[in-house]
């Protein structure tokens with residue numbers, strides 16, 4: 416029994432440190448920054464539950480979305496929903512809203528150009544505001 420308990424503690428510690436390594440960065444809109452290599456994309460959930468993605472250069476200067484290719488999949492309890500994006504006022508805006516509820520994963524597949532390698536980002540959709548950093552919980556930058 417004691418061995419089992421030790422194993423559980425080790426497993427818990429391993430999970431914690433892996434989590435701490437993935438540093439969350441938030442953008443100027445308090446959205447979650449996704450590193451696309453040559454660019455940064457800021458994932459932000461609007462009040463109407465559409466997703467908008469703003470693009471920045473490495474110095475965080477806003478860029479109009481041009482060559483970025485982004486799709487998302489909402490893994491809601493009601494089923495997986497594919498989400499497409501279109502360029503609107505220089506940002507990528509989802510053409511559909513996120514399914515009801517929260518706490519599920521949203522997988523964003525993004526690349527800065529059609530030729531670039533696709534990067535996958537798994538975002539846990541938690542929409543309440545974190546009291547400490549003031550960001551939506553999915554973009555919380557607090558060290559926990």
Ligand SMILES: [Zn+2]
Nearest residue numbers: 545548555557
């Ligand atoms: Zn926080």
